[in-house]
Amino acid sequence: MTYQPPVRDHAFILRDVLNIDQHGDLPGFSDAPFDVVEQILEAAAQFTGEVLAPLNTVGDKTGCKLDPVTNTVTTPPGFKDAYKQMCEGGWTAIGSDPAYGGQGLPHVVNLAFSEMSSSANMAFSMYPGLAHGAYSAIHVGGSDEQKQTFLPKMVSGEWTGTMNLTEPHCGTDLGLLRTKAVPQADGSYKITGQKIWISAGEHDMADNIVHLVLARIEGAPAGVKGISLFIVPKFIPNADGSVGPRNEGAKCVGLEEKMGIHGNATCVMQYDEAVGYLIGEENSGLKIMFVMMNEARLGVGMQGVAQGEAAYQAAVAFAKDRLQGRSLTGPKNAEGPADPIIVHPDVRRMLLESKALIEGGRAFLFWTALHGDLSHVHPDPAVREKSSDYMGLMTPVLKGYLTDKGFQVCSNAVQVHGGSGFTEHFPVSQFMRDCRIALIYEGTNGVQALDLVGRKLAAKGGRAVMTFFQEIDQFIGENDSDEALKPFIEALGGVKAQLQDGTMWLMQNGLQNPDNAGAASTDYMHLFGLAGLAYMWALMAKAANAKIAAGSSDPFFTTKLTTGRYFIERILPDAASHLAKLKTGSATLMALPAEAF
Structure with missing residues (x-):
């Protein structure tokens, strides 16, 4: 089975659901009319499907190798050449600032490419993915000189980047970090400390690696208020921007043995008076x-x-091919010894659940990413404010809910494969192992849930969530008389009421006892995720109905509607369970003394 990038689904969301052409007069969007976007999607599918996907198993089996003498890392066979092709194709520059050599296209378009590359080869895609994050931090916080020195090479992909937060004794609680920074006469700093779990911290694919390192300047306040950020490059740039001498104090001294993402170098980084430059x-x-x-x-x-x-794609291919048993309603493959397992209702349950979650989740991601774009470039301050509010509110929901559900889909795929799924002869075990880290890094999903209920809900007096409720109410009001859309409108109204109920309960009970907020947080995050997907499925159903009403007989649209109905009938009812659980409070949860566990 080979991964087939879902170009049609990406195109449907960007063109028919989000209608990105309506923003064609805005910066970035003016260079990305949909016909251009469609060409980008096709080219992205070709590159990720033909170049990156074949290396996925290679990376998993071979992994990265550290030379303890030179402290250098060799990536799996084929990675270096694939990365070169990625840079030559301009894929590292899609969403970056044209002032530094970027293409300046909307980030929602870049996200579509990133999804394809991550599906094709998650471990590989983390190298450019983290580099873009480091680029963004320097773009926002760096001096003009720092931007001119580092950003053009990071945009081109010649240099990559990392983020160095975690230390052996502190992860989420960054106030405990010990890495120190000592000011030098020339304006630089000497950075000393150890950072762990640094993805893409050392590799052989780029000419330089730009580490962003959190450290505490001597005499700084305790806790998170005393943390500064430093650029600590592997090689110190020369005045003309070329690669200069090795930053001898910055080294990879270990690689983690991991459950998955073997093709990505997860490094222990040691800083011993390494040269660093303060950002901001x-x-x-x-x-x-x-x-x-x-x-x-x-x-x-x-x-x-x-x-x-x-x-999901691997599970569908297996279910259509694997012959086992007969359909409950009579043979469907009468000429063969048995029917393909896709005829069995429980196999279909797992496949449809997966399809509904992935397609709804993709729409939710793209919808939010579009708001991210509008928060930067829309001329109306009210639109920018709303979109910025949405980005803050939705980010923990998307991270927590979609990784939980992505892992569930991977687990379903293993189940569809039966015993074959537990072996390494089929790709699904790797997808499941690779996916598992997504629930943990960049803040565990429990931390995302706490961020949602503790910070994001209450921010600016609850403005973001109230705006979201108003948007859903407006959509329901505008489409209430649409008979074809009725099941989706009713379902959306129901889950919006449940989310509102849960929100009010949190506002009343979370302030009274913070443990109530903590105990409710994960269920609330999942309730919010379900509401978000219900809204996306209503938007997608409306777009599909419009195509059918206009005369389209393309089965893509009827399939979309059936998948959406499955979401409403078989997944959305979970919202009631999450609401009931979150409203039980924290009393029982916190009742046992630690020694009773």
Whole structure:
């Protein structure tokens, strides 16, 4: 089975659901009319399907190799050449600023490419993915000189980037970090400390690696208020921007043995008086790093969808090919010894559940990414404010909900394969192993849920969630009399009421006892995810109905409607369960003393 990039589905969302051409007069969008976007999608599918996908198993089996003498890492066979092709094709520059050699296209278009590359080869796609995050942090927080020095090479892909947050004793609680920065007479700093789990921290595909490192300047305040951000390059650039001498104090001293993403170098980075350059103001590092982290969280939500898509495709291929038993309603493959397992209702349940979650999740991701674009380039301040609010509110939902569901889809794919899925003869075990990290890194899903209920809901007096409720109410009001859309409108109205109920409960009970908010957070995040997907399925159903009403007999649209009805009938009822659980509060959850576990 080979991965087939879902170009048709991407095109449907971008053209028919989001109608990106309506923004054609805005910066970035003016260079991306849909006919151009369609060509980009086709080219992206060819590159990811033909170049990256064949290397996925290679990367998994071979992994990365560290030379302990030179502290250099060799990536799996084929990775270096594929990365070169990626750079030559301009794929590293799609969404980047033209001032630094980027193409300046909307980030939602870049996300479509990123999904394809992640489905094709998640471990490989993390190298350019993290580099783009580092680019974004420097773009927002760096000085003009830093931008001119580092960004053109990062946009071209000649240099990659990393984010260095976690230390052996602290991950989520960054206030505990110990890496220190000592000011030097020339304005640079000496950085000393150890960082762990640094994805793409050392490799042989680029000429330089630009590490972004969180550290504490001597004498800085304790906790998160005293954290600064530094550029610590593997090689120190010369005045003309070329690669200069090795930054001897910055080294990879270990590679992690991991469950998955073997093709990505997950490094232990040791900094011993390495040369570093402060980004932005002293003690404001976390604010700048959050630019990278928020972009990464949206990207991790995308990874959940991407691995789910690849696993779903593999499961469908297997279910159509594997002969086992007879249909409950009589043979469907009368000439053969048995029927393909896709005739069995329970196999169809797993496949349809996967299809509904992936297609709804993809739409939710693209819808949010479009708001990210509008938050930067729309001329109306009210639109920019709403879109910025949505980005803040939806990011933890997308990261947490879509990775949970992506892993569930991968698990379903293994189940569809039966015993074959548990072996390494088929690709689904790798998809499941690779996907598992997405629930953990860039802030575990429990942390995402806490961020949602603890910070994002209450931000600006709850403005973002209230705006979302109003948007859904407006959509329902505008389409209430549409008979063809009625099941979707009713379902959306129902789950919106449940989400509103859960939100009010949290506002009343979370302030009274913070443990209530913590206990409810994961169920609330899943309830929010279901509401988001219900809205997306209503939007997609409306677009599909319009195509059918206009005379289209393309089965793509009827299939879309059937998949959406499955979501309403068999997945959306979970919302009631999440609401009931979150409203039980924290009393029982917190009742046992630690020694009782």
